[in-house]
Amino acid sequence: MITETKEREIAQETAAVKAPVLDTRLPALPQAREKLAPSVSTSVKPTAAPAPSQGDPHRWIILIAVLTGAFLELLDTTSVNVALRQIGGNLGATQDEIGWVATGYILSNVVVLPMTAWLSSVFGRRRYLTWSILLFTAASIMCGASHTLVELVLWRIVQGAGGAALLSTAQATLREVFPIEQQGMVQAFYTVVVVTGPTLGPAFGGWVDDNYSWPWIFYLKSPLGLIAAWLVWKFLKDSAHKQATSKVDWQGISLLTVGLGSLQYVLEEGERYDWLNDTTIARLAALAAVTLTAFVVWELSPRNAQPVVNLRVLRNKDLTAGSILLLIGGFGIYGGTFILPIFAQGILGYTATNTGLMFLPGGLATVAGTLISGRLLNGAKPIMKPLPLIVGGMVTFSISQWLLGHMSGSIEESYIVLALILRGAGLGFVLSPITLAALGGLKGAEIPQGAALTNLARQLGGSFGIAVINTYVVNQTAQHRANLVQYLFSGNSEVAARHGAAAGRLVSYGYDPSTASTAASALVDHTVQTQAQVMGFNDAFLLIGLAFFVATPLALLFVRRGK
Numbered sequence: 258m259i260t261e262t263k264e265r266e267i268a269q270e271t272a273a274v275k276a277p278v279l280d281t282r283l284p285a286l287p288q289a290r291e292k293l294a295p296s297v298s299t300s301v302k303p304t305a306a307p308a309p310s311q312g313d314p315h316r317w318i319i320l321i322a323v324l325t326g327a328f329l330e331l332l333d334t335t336s337v338n339v340a341l342r343q344i345g346g347n348l349g350a351t352q353d354e355i356g357w358v359a360t361g362y363i364l365s366n367v368v369v370l371p372m373t374a375w376l377s378s379v380f381g382r383r384r385y386l387t388w389s390i391l392l393f394t395a396a397s398i399m400c401g402a403s404h405t406l407v408e409l410v411l412w413r414i415v416q417g418a419g420g421a422a423l424l425s426t427a428q429a430t431l432r433e434v435f436p437i438e439q440q441g442m443v444q445a446f447y448t449v450v451v452v453t454g455p456t457l458g459p460a461f462g463g464w465v466d467d468n469y470s471w472p473w474i475f476y477l478k479s480p481l482g483l484i485a486a487w488l489v490w491k492f493l494k495d496s497a498h499k500q501a502t503s504k505v506d507w508q509g510i511s512l513l514t515v516g517l518g519s520l521q522y523v524l525e526e527g528e529r530y531d532w533l534n535d536t537t538i539a540r541l542a543a544l545a546a547v548t549l550t551a552f553v554v555w556e557l558s559p560r561n562a563q564p565v566v567n568l569r570v571l572r573n574k575d576l577t578a579g580s581i582l583l584l585i586g587g588f589g590i591y592g593g594t595f596i597l598p599i600f601a602q603g604i605l606g607y608t609a610t611n612t613g614l615m616f617l618p619g620g621l622a623t624v625a626g627t628l629i630s631g632r633l634l635n636g637a638k639p640i641m642k643p644l645p646l647i648v649g650g651m652v653t654f655s656i657s658q659w660l661l662g663h664m665s666g667s668i669e670e671s672y673i674v675l676a677l678i679l680r681g682a683g684l685g686f687v688l689s690p691i692t693l694a695a696l697g698g699l700k701g702a703e704i705p706q707g708a709a710l711t712n713l714a715r716q717l718g719g720s721f722g723i724a725v726i727n728t729y730v731v732n733q734t735a736q737h738r739a740n741l742v743q744y745l746f747s748g749n750s751e752v753a754a755r756h757g758a759a760a761g762r763l764v765s766y767g768y769d770p771s772t773a774s775t776a777a778s779a780l781v782d783h784t785v786q787t788q789a790q791v792m793g794f795n796d797a798f799l800l801i802g803l804a805f806f807v808a809t810p811l812a813l814l815f816v817r818r819g820k
Contacts, residue, residue: 323427390489
């Protein structure tokens with residue numbers, strides 16, 4: 258019979274034999290520990306995902322799950338906007354009040370977005386992403402069930418907080434679970450969702466608004482959210498680069514929340530309240546500048562061993578260049594998507610459904626361009642480098658904006674569709690290569706931080722784009738009207754002819770001459786105002802195109818390391 262002493266000796270010999278096997282499975286663990294702060298511990302659970310070079314065996318199921326969640330979040334950003342008028346009427350809200358349905362969502366989304374990498378590390382990627390999808394879905398259901406404006410805005414804020422992870426955490430997940438030779442096509446799939454979600458949102462929201470009622474805009478997305486959450490929980494594993502934190506950076510969280518919240522409010526409401534001429538807007542702008550500056554200083558301070566946002570990853574020049582280009586990309590994508598429906602419905606008289614369908618061919622062009630660029634960038638030895646694709650895409654996008662900058666009040670829909678097809682193709686060849694180049698040099702725990710920052714750049718670019726373009730349209734319209742009314746004098750034969758023709762038609766309809774003359778003057782004034790608006794919209798599209806064209810040389814930053 259074997260004694261207890263002998264059993265212990267056998268156990269020790271067995272452990273000594275197995276130890277080298279465990280060491281070979283975790284070759285990078287000592288180096289990872291050296292890079293972490295003393296107060297941070299690193300652990301790798303048995304359920305951790307395989308190394309990126311191998312790929313996760315369930316990666317395609319994970320792809321479907323996370324892209325479904327990302328699509329729902331992006332669809333939500335634009336589908337609700339087309340129904341705001343009906344929502345305001347049903348809830349008894351004014352135009353200013355109902356705007357908080359969109360503003361509340363964006364505020365919470367922007368604030369949480371840069372913290373998603375830290376939250377994923379604290380709670381675990383699998384748990385955090387699953388519960389974020391469930392939170393987004395539950396809040397969406399509660400939005401549809403809301404009976405007051407306060408309820409709706411509250412649940413929209415919750416929905417925005419849950420939706421933040423559906424973008425950055427999803428992108429970081431795909432970067433890790435797929436091998437490097439498949440990253441080109443995977444990032445192309447992600448870009449398709451990023452662009453088509455906001456593009457299809459107006460069509461979806463308009464169709465639901467025209468045929469059903471606004472709560473169904475929220476209800477119809479819920480089943481897909483539940484399916485995505487189940488797939489993530491079932492097949493996704495925690496990241497192999499998860500970092501355990503011993504304390505919370507409350508100071509950084511507070512500065513980030515106040516700074517981004519104030520900035521986003523200024524961008525959302527500034528044009529409505531005449532920007533810095535309004536006391537509240539001016540104070541919030543100053544508060545945003547001070548707190549965001551303090552946030553950057555604190556996050557980079559040596560005293561902050563565990564920052565909530567690791568800004569040091571921006572030392573990677575590719576990530577910095579990509580973030581700048583995505584900031585400009587968001588400016589053009591969201592700015593153009595915001596004003597074109599206003600032009601189509603306000604000037605051309607399109608319905609919400611027809612306006613949304615007008616975007617569909619451009620969305621398909623984006624899908625085609627993205628998949629082509631993904632195929633060209635895929636593999637260990639890609640057919641092309643990102644640089645020529647980015648430059649070609651930005652030039653194509655600029656041409657599309659030039660076309661949209663030369664419209665009239667009677668423009669044919671086919672002309673707009675052609676411009677949108679070029680716009681969509683340009684975006685397809687821009688966003689995926691930028692994302693791939695920006696994140697390609699990041700390793701381990703840097704990936705979720707980089708994904709969070711690039712998504713924040715695109716989101717803030719969109720907020721800046723909407724704010725700047727909306728204000729620019731208003732100012733340019735006023736300027737063009739001031740120029741046009743100079744020609745409205747009694748001695749102008751063309752004005753007199755238009756006035757006489759309009760008055761004659763009104764008299765033929767039964768108006769007395771005096772009333773017909775007054776109404777004809779109003780019609781001439783309306784024509785001048787419409788023409789001024791058309792010229793203002795044209796100027797805005799030209800500004801977007803110019804911004805893209807001027808930013809094209811920034812793509813040369815990717816020349817480093819042969820990108």
